[in-house]
Structure formats: structure tokens, C-alpha cells
Amino acid sequence: MVTPYIVFSSGLCEEAVSFYEKVFTGKNKTILRYDDYKPDTDIALPIDLNNYVLHAELEIYNTKFTFADEVAMPVNQGNMIYLTINPESVKEAKKICNALIEDGEFLLNPTETFYSPLHTTIKDKFGILWNIIVVMKCIE
Numbered sequence: 001m002v003t004p005y006i007v008f009s010s011g012l013c014e015e016a017v018s019f020y021e022k023v024f025t026g027k028n029k030t031i032l033r034y035d036d037y038k039p040d041t042d043i044a045l046p047i048d049l050n051n052y053v054l055h056a057e058l059e060i061y062n063t064k065f066t067f068a069d070e071v072a073m074p075v076n077q078g079n080m081i082y083l084t085i086n087p088e089s090v091k092e093a094k095k096i097c098n099a100l101i102e103d104g105e106f107l108l109n110p111t112e113t114f115y116s117p118l119h120t121t122i123k124d125k126f127g128i129l130w131n132i133i134v135v136m137k138c139i140e
Contacts, residue, residue, distance in 0.1 A: 005067070053068055105126050107129070116133045
């Protein structure tokens, strides 16, 4: 599955997600703000990010769309949409990364996060932005 990932500047994400929810009769809306994020470190987030959206999801016509407020780089028309893929393993993700990075560049170096054993963002040789996020399996 390929998931559209749309980013916004100036804290407009929550407003946009609510708008799309209304326009498309979206389902299963989820919004996680930076203020909701509780990392396992003592590093505090800048206070001005508290109401910005770290991650949001909305189902539109049976497709999961993901959204966020971009805080690391300027948002211009044309770099607002990422395609997100969720390989089932780190091995599969690394294979994809090795292919996409040829004549491309890492915008986010491959890293382990609280939500994924491997998350990276690559701008490929055609200028397409790819999020590669291995989804953690829940242990019951």
C-alpha cells in the first residue's frame, strides 16, 4: 500500500484535515499534536510547536491519507506531498532505500524511532519524496 503524506506550513494541518473530513466525508480521523508526544528523553520540544500536528490520519474513499505540520523545512507548492510505503521488514525497507537513493538524497537518514525500527525520507532522482516506515508489530 502506498499512502499519501501531505504536509502544511504555519500550523495549518489540523484545519486542513477537518476541511478534507467535511469535503470527502472522511472516516477514522486521528490527530496527534506535538504536545501529545511524550518521548523517552528529557529533551523538551519548543513551546511554539505544542499545537502543531505531529501526525494525522484520515480515510478518504478507502485510502488512508496521512498529514503533518512540517517544522523542519520550508513548504512550497510541489514539495507538500510525500508517498509513504510501509514495508513489512527492515530488510525489505533497506532494499527499497538502496534502489531509491541511487542519484537521490536522504532528507531523513534511516533511523530507529519510537514508532518504527526504520524510518527514512528520500528524494529520488525524479524529485519524488518517499517516506519509508517499517510498521512495528504489536506484541500481545
